[in-house]
Amino acid sequence: MGSAAAQSRYDLDRDAFAKVLAGEPAYRVEQVWDGLYRQGRELDQLTNVPKTLRHRLVSILPTALTEVTRTTADDGQTIKWLWDLRDGHRIETVLMHYPDRSTVCVSSQAGCAMACGFCATGQAGFDRHLTAGEIVEQVVRARREAGDRRVSNIVFMGMGEPLANFGPMWSAVHRLHDDLGIGARHLTVSTVGLVPGIKRLTAADLPVNLAVSLHAANDALRNRLVPINRRYPLDQLITACEDYTTVTRRRVSFEWALIADVNDRFSDAEELAEIARPLRAHVNLIPLNATPGYPTEGSSRNRVMRFRDALDEAGVNATVRDTRGSDIDAACGQLRAGHEAKVVLTERAR
Numbered sequence: 096m097g098s099a100a101a102q103s104r105y106d107l108d109r110d111a112f113a114k115v116l117a118g119e120p121a122y123r124v125e126q127v128w129d130g131l132y133r134q135g136r137e138l139d140q141l142t143n144v145p146k147t148l149r150h151r152l153v154s155i156l157p158t159a160l161t162e163v164t165r166t167t168a169d170d171g172q173t174i175k176w177l178w179d180l181r182d183g184h185r186i187e188t189v190l191m192h193y194p195d196r197s198t199v200c201v202s203s204q205a206g207c208a209m210a211c212g213f214c215a216t217g218q219a220g221f222d223r224h225l226t227a228g229e230i231v232e233q234v235v236r237a238r239r240e241a242g243d244r245r246v247s248n249i250v251f252m253g254m255g256e257p258l259a260n261f262g263p264m265w266s267a268v269h270r271l272h273d274d275l276g277i278g279a280r281h282l283t284v285s286t287v288g289l290v291p292g293i294k295r296l297t298a299a300d301l302p303v304n305l306a307v308s309l310h311a312a313n314d315a316l317r318n319r320l321v322p323i324n325r326r327y328p329l330d331q332l333i334t335a336c337e338d339y340t341t342v343t344r345r346r347v348s349f350e351w352a353l354i355a356d357v358n359d360r361f362s363d364a365e366e367l368a369e370i371a372r373p374l375r376a377h378v379n380l381i382p383l384n385a386t387p388g389y390p391t392e393g394s395s396r397n398r399v400m401r402f403r404d405a406l407d408e409a410g411v412n413a414t415v416r417d418t419r420g421s422d423i424d425a426a427c428g429q430l431r432a433g434h435e436a437k438v439v440l441t442e443r444a445r
C-alpha cells in the first residue's frame with residue numbers, strides 16, 4: 096500500500112492520533128477526533144484547537160480526496176463526485192436523497208478486477224485498492240454536503256469489489272459504525288459473489304447487510320455475465336449466503352440488473368425464485384443502465400413489472416429500484432472515473 100495514501104487524515108486510528116499529538120494535553124486527541132468524525136469538519140476549522148497545532152495537522156495529515164467535479168441530477172436529489180486521489184487515480188461517490196433517508200454509495204477500489212462485461216467500472220479495469228481513510232472520507236465529505244439531511248445509509252456499491260479489499264473495507268465499516276454512528280442495519284456491503292469474502296464477513300463482528308449481485312440463476316448464464324462465477328459457482332455462493340443468514344440473522348438481498356432478452360424472461364424469474372425463496376432473500380430489480388462497452392439494453396418498464404409479478408407469485412419479495420443519476424452516469428454500473436482521463440493522457444503521450 097502506498098505510504099502517501101495511508102497517511103491521509105481518516106487513515107489514522109485513535110492510537111496513531113495520540114502519537115501525532117504526543118506532548119499535547121491528553122484531551123486534544125478526543126477534541127480532534129470529535130471534530131473529524133462526529134462534526135465532520137475540516138482540520139483548519141477546529142477553532143477549539145490552537146492555530147499552530149491546526150496548521151501542523153493540516154500539513155502532516157492531508158485530505159485523501161480532491162474534488163475534480165460535482166454533478167447533480169434528479170432535481171438536486173442525486174449528487175455525484177469525481178475525486179482525485181493523492182496518487183492521481185480517480186474514484187466516484189454518489190449521494191442520493193430520498194424522502195425517508197439519504198444514502199451514500201461509496202467506492203472501495205479505484206477500478207475493479209471482476210470484469211463484469213455490463214459494468215462500466217469492470218470494463219475499465221483495476222487500478223488499486225482504497226485505504227480505509229479514502230473510503231471513510233467519501234462519507235464525511237458527502238455528509239458535509241448533505242447537511243441537515245442526515246446521511247442514514249451507506250452502500251458499498253460504487254466502484255470496486257469490497258470483499259476483494261476486505262481489511263481496509265472492514266476498518267472503514269467500523270469507523271462509519273463506531274465514529275460516525277451509522278448502525279449495522281444501515282450499512283450494506285455488495286459483492287459480485289466472492290465466496291471466501293462472504294465467509295469472512297460471516298465471521299466478522301458486525302452484522303451488516305449483505306447484497307449479492309446475482310443477475311443470473313444458472314451457471315451457464317452467470318459464467319457469461321459475471322466471470323468470477325467460474326471460480327465460485329452458484330452452489331458454493333448459495334451455501335455461503337445460507338450460512339450468512341443463519342449466523343447473522345440478516346436476510347441477504349440479491350441484485351438483479353434486468354437485461355432485455357438475456358435474464359428477464361419468465362424462466363429466469365422462476366429459476367431465481369428457486370434460489371431466493373428458501374433463503375427468504377429480498378430481490379432488488381433494476382433495469383440495466385446503458386454503458387459504452389456493452390451492446391445490450393435494459394428491460395422495458397413493462398418487462399420489469401412482469402418479472403416482479405412473476406417473483407411475487409412465486410413467493411419472493413422484490414423491489415424495483417429507480418435508476419438514480421443515469422443522465423449524469425451516476426447510476427449503478429456507470430461509474431468509470433479516470434478511464435476517459437487515461438484515454439486522453441495516452442493520446443496526448445503519443
Ligand code: SAH
Binds near residue numbers: 352
Ligand atoms: N462489486 C460489487 C459492488 C459494485 S457494483 C458488486 O458487484 O456487487 C453495484 C451494483 O451495480 C452491482 O449489483 C452491479 O452488478 C450493478 N451493476 C453494474 N453494472 C450495472 C449496469 N450497467 N446497470 C445496472 N446495474 C449494474
